[in-house]
Amino acid sequence: MEYRSSRRCPEKISVIGLGCANLLGSRNEKKEVIKTAIDNGVNFFDLALATWEDYEIFAEAISGRREKVITQIHFGAVYEEGKYGWTRDLGKIREQFALQVKLFGYTDMGYIHCVDDNEDLQEVLQGGIWDLMQEMKAKGAVRHLGFSSHNSAIAESLVSTGLVDMFMFSVNPAYDYRAGEYSIGEPSYRASLYQECEKMGVGISVMKVFAGGQLLDAKTSLYDFALTQAQCFQYALDRPGVLTVLPGIRNMSDLQTVLKFTSATAKEKDYGFIGEFVPKSAYGKCVYCNHCQPCPMGIDIGFVNKCYDLALAGDELIFSHYSSLPATASSCAKCGHCESRCPFRVKQMERMEKIAERFGK
Ligand code: SF4
Ligand code: SF4
Secondary structure: OOEEOOOOOOOOEEOEOEEOOOOOOOHHHHHHHHHHHHHOOOOEEEOOOOEHHHHHHHHHHOOOOHHHOEEEEEEOEEOOOOEOEEOOOHHHHHHHHHHHHHHHOOEEEEEEOOOOOHHHHHHHHHOOHHHHHHHHHHOOOEEEEEEEEOEHHHHHHHHOOOOOOEEEEEOOOOOOOOOEOOEEOOHHHHHHHHHHHHHHOOEEEEEOOOOOOHHHOOOOOOOOOOOOHHHHHHHHHOOOOEEEEOOEOOOHHHHHHHHHHHHOOHHHHOOHHHHHOOOHHHOOOOOOOOOOOOOOOOOOHHHHHHHHHHHHOOOOOHHHHHHOOOOOHHHOOOOOHHHHHOOOOOOHHHHHHHHHHHHOO
16 A cells, blocks of 8 residues: 655555445444455545444444544534434534544544535635634644535635645546536646645545546446546546545445555556547646656656646745656657657657756756
């Protein structure tokens, strides 16, 4: 398992996390799934669960290992009659969180639950919910503040407060190119949101990594054929700022399928072919997929391009990452191999020149 962290979230977060809202089966079966996930290195769990009983099961499953687990709890998900409900009622949210603290002691991530429009955002900011979350952080009951959203403008405005450490956002190769119910806002704006997060050290946990399953089925996929789980995971994990993906699993079999990513080959994770299907406006922009490898000079073409884009976005810290690479853009021999392979039609030889110039190496 690979682990990632960011400046604002220094904990080591497993790149594969889990969404546990759809867990099925008996109490023991659910517990076994969670324990097996932890045994296999998964440490990040989204806890917008279906029932209150599932919280109790989760608490039992992590008993004795609380510090090994990173919890993501949502202020606004409530369980008045034991079942999931959504509210902006401050009193109910306060009560609900007190129960969650009793179970877990604290939460690593405390998120505003699902904020997708401006009116709702104002209610959260002015109606006391955000204040409550900050109060809980000051008391140590929340370690990091954040939110979940499908709207890139809302995400940008919350990130720009400087109070957010990490947030949950819908990221996949369909939503990044097409606006919709779960990808609200101008698609071209999303890339700069990811860059801004990386620059500010804000982490992203990814929901809807398969676009609600659509990308895994040729009949519903934007690309006319199915992508694999590994390709969807790698796509999301290649976006700047992303620390973990949170596939929703139902049972042990789903967990075993998801965990295959940890041993998948570069070829199995290669999603570069989507370049043949994206809108023409996306041509010429590197998406860091590394489909163009191998580079005879050993340049990690995707990462070098990511460094360049982050440097252009004003990320000063990226210079030290870049200079520690074994091969940089200045090693480019202009062989043209990457250009002939790139489905996004990136003029990489020209770009390598610009990158070398920018980094001065
Ligand atoms: S140049 Fe093309 S193939 Fe290579 S990493 Fe960038 S987008 Fe992918
Ligand atoms: S053109 Fe440069 S970056 Fe591309 S494969 Fe050749 S040496 Fe590597």
